[in-house]
Amino acid sequence: MTHAIVLVEAERSAMATLGPELAEKVVHGRRAEFAAFERFRTPQAQAAIFGMNLHTTSADILRASLESAAFLYDIVRRRLAQRFPDATTIVATGGALSHDTVWTQILADVFGAPIETRKIFEASSRGAAILALEYLGIIKSAADVKVGKGKVFKPDAGRHEAYAAAAAKFEEMYERH
Secondary structure (H helix, E strand, C coil): CCHHHHHHHHHHCCCCCCCCCCEECCCCCCCHHHCCCHHHCCCCCCCCEECCCCCCCHHHHHHHHHHHHHHHHHHHHHHHHHHCCCCCCEEECCHHHHHCHHHHHHHHHHHCCCEEEECCCCHHHHHHHHHHHHHCCCCCCHHHCCCCEEEEECCCHHHHHHHHHHHHHHHHHHHHC
16 A cells, blocks of 8 residues: 555544544654653653554554654643743644645644644755844845745644543553553
8 A cells, every 4th residue: 555545544544542542652762852851762662552453454553653743742842832932833844744734634633723834845954044144144034034835724623632632641651651
């Protein structure tokens, strides 16, 4: 089965948190975005999928994987929100989020906040170059540079509520195993 077909099936798949009890312990090891969270930086951690049965499809597993990763990203988002309470807009860039609407919608639902995408390639490099231009005085302000806006993914309140309960269970399972 190709990646594209599995993604389409994952979109049709019931939320893993509402359907079969699929909660995957995503092993991120030493990924930079989780380096500040020691409890998720466990090189000896093992992945597990809970609640899988004979009716579980590859699309269900993919969706559970995306949801589990979203739970970890939400931990980062919540920490950032505490540190920067005035930052209210979530802007997503990068190939994974700009090309995968299922993944971006899952993140919006888990976060309980809209996610705006941007029509930019190599956003990190572009941003660094813009800041360098500002520093050198070539442009007045990085904020003046136009950015093509993409789609806004709005969270579904019902899915957000279900994901909040599942995220708590996910963190509990991560700590236990």
